[in-house]
Amino acid sequence: xxxxxxxxxxxxxxxxxxxxxxxxxxxxxxxxxxxxxxxxxxxxxxxxxxxxxxxxxxxxxxxxxxxxxxxxxxxxxxxxxxxxxxxxxxxxxxxxxxxxxxxxxxxxxxxxxxxxxxxxxxxxxxxxxxxxxxxxxxxxxxxxxxxxxxxxxxxxxxxxxxxxxxxxxxxxxxxxxxxxxxxxxxxxxxxxxxxxxxxxxxxxxxxxxxxxxxxxxxxxxxxxxxxxxxxxxxxxxxxxxxxxxxxxxxxxxxxxxxxxxxxxxxxxxxxxxxxxxxxxxxxxxxxxxxxxxxxxxxxxxxxxxxxxxxxxxxxxxxxxxxxxxxxxxxxxxxxxxxxxxxxxxxxxxxxxxxxxxxxxxxxxxxxxxxxxxxxxxxxxxxxxxxxxxxxxxxxxxxxxxxxxxxxxxxxxxxxxxxxxxxxxxxxxxxxxxxxxxxxxxxxxxxxxxxxxxxxxxxxxxxxxxxxxxxxxx
Numbered sequence: 001x002x003x004x005x006x007x008x009x010x011x012x013x014x015x016x017x018x019x020x021x022x023x024x025x026x027x028x029x030x031x032x033x034x035x036x037x038x039x040x041x042x043x044x045x046x047x048x049x050x051x052x053x054x055x056x057x058x059x060x061x062x063x064x065x066x067x068x069x070x071x072x073x074x075x076x077x078x079x080x081x082x083x084x085x086x087x088x089x090x091x092x093x094x095x096x097x098x099x100x101x102x103x104x105x106x107x108x109x110x111x112x113x114x115x116x117x118x119x120x121x122x123x124x125x126x127x128x129x130x131x132x133x134x135x136x137x138x139x140x141x142x143x144x145x146x147x148x149x150x151x152x153x154x155x156x157x158x159x160x161x162x163x164x165x166x167x168x169x170x171x172x173x174x175x176x177x178x179x180x181x182x183x184x185x186x187x188x189x190x191x192x193x194x195x196x197x198x199x200x201x202x203x204x205x206x207x208x209x210x211x212x213x214x215x216x217x218x219x220x221x222x223x224x225x226x227x228x229x230x231x232x233x234x235x236x237x238x239x240x241x242x243x244x245x246x247x248x249x250x251x252x253x254x255x256x257x258x259x260x261x262x263x264x265x266x267x268x269x270x271x272x273x274x275x276x277x278x279x280x281x282x283x284x285x286x287x288x289x290x291x292x293x294x295x296x297x298x299x300x301x302x303x304x305x306x307x308x309x310x311x312x313x314x315x316x317x318x319x320x321x322x323x324x325x326x327x328x329x330x331x332x333x334x335x336x337x338x339x340x341x342x343x344x345x346x347x348x349x350x351x352x353x354x355x356x357x358x359x360x361x362x363x364x365x366x367x368x369x370x371x372x373x374x375x376x377x378x379x380x381x382x383x384x385x386x387x388x389x390x391x392x393x394x395x396x397x398x399x400x401x402x403x404x405x406x407x408x409x410x411x412x413x414x415x416x417x418x419x420x421x422x423x424x425x426x427x428x429x430x431x432x433x434x435x436x437x438x439x440x441x442x443x444x445x446x447x448x449x450x451x452x453x454x455x456x457x458x459x460x461x462x463x464x465x466x467x468x469x470x471x472x473x
Contacts, residue, residue, distance in 0.1 A: 146415020
């Protein structure tokens with residue numbers, strides 16, 4: 001009997017029993033530490049430290065001009081003489097087979113553009129006369145006229161373009177870029193967001209980090225006052241006192257990080273340090289009075305303190321110069337369900353010169369060659385009229401985006417739509433294909449840039465996407 005009792009005690013004290021019944025302790029902590037490792041396996045390293053991509057990139061930084069609200073490809077980039085010829089007629093029945101519009105009756109009359117198109121540059125690319133400044137740069141641009149997406153309303157489509165999924169909770173392209181490459185900027189966030197119009201329908205999900213550690217999320221800069229709230233110290237609180245407080249807080253956070261290897265604790269340490277450095281770097285960054293009058297005139301900036309798309313374009317260039325990896329400019333003003341003629345003219349006047357000046361500025365500074373420039377919205381507009389025959393509904397079957405720099409083929413048009421700009425008939429490019437190609441320019445195989453979450457590996461393109469080699473230089 002005594003021998004049996006001893007065997008039982010030995011069994012109870014075995015390693016298997018200990019791990020099974022005490023797993024919420026040491027074993028659980030070890031498992032948590034394993035799951036907390038980032039891609040390089042270093043849980044306690046600076047999460048924003050520069051990293052090496054899968055292969056040599058053609059782009060080292062990105063500026064994404066997100067024209068939210070959906071610019072009309074039919075009035076800006078995709079000239080359709082047949083649509084103009086049949087203005088006011090009902091669309092062919094074959095065109096509308098299995099088609100469901102977002103809001104309008106699909107049997108609404110066709111609406112040809114009221115704006116003229118012309119060919120420009122050595123490439124002879126045809127665009128609208130609403131964009132006289134951009135027209136001078138067609139030889140620097142790649143026009144994808146065969147874009148497609150899944151969603152038909154603004155918020156889901158914006159999030160789809162940004163994150164590869166139409167629902168909340170996935171990391172944005174900017175966050176994946178920062179996660180994969182890290183940042184070379186010591187004094188600024190690696191991912192900066194600027195807004196020159198109303199807030200986007202998709203909200204912060206358009207630049208959020210989703211399930212990635214918060215270090216990789218976009219940081220919105222305000223247009224007036226401190227770029228980030230509470231950046232300035234209150235009266236009576238000097239830099240020495242602040243540094244002492246931050247050092248104490250850092251020691252406490254470091255103790256927690258050493259114990260449980262939580263990536264969010266590492267992100268918190270990094271955030272406090274970045275915020276401290278921002279107190280000296282941000283005011284200098286936002287001070288456009290340092291720019292020459294010739295530069296301000298090129299962008300069309302009359303008041304350096306007044307919020308505008310052009311001002312954000314210039315700020316974007318200044319941010320990129322300071323080694324920030326990803327800059328995103330949002331301008332949601334393109335949702336023309338009515339008063340299309342009037343509002344398109346205003347939108348183009350507000351954005352045409354600033355974007356063209358940004359391209360020229362990057363070229364002059366020898367930055368365009370390794371800066372990926374993206375211009376586009378979440379979908380296009382219907383060839384059928386809406387409202388008082390002066391508007392267009394949402395259209396996800398075909399739209400146009402522009403790319404430049406960073407290894408993208410210049411002076412090039414990819415894809416084509418039918419005579420009405422309704423369906424893609426040549427070289428379709430889905431949002432997943434676009435994102436796979438953008439990651440390729442940054443040196444990543446989109447199938448290998450993954451993050452393990454809830455038991456499986458996630459990626460920007462989910463289980464879709466292929467690199468569009470035809471648009472690569």
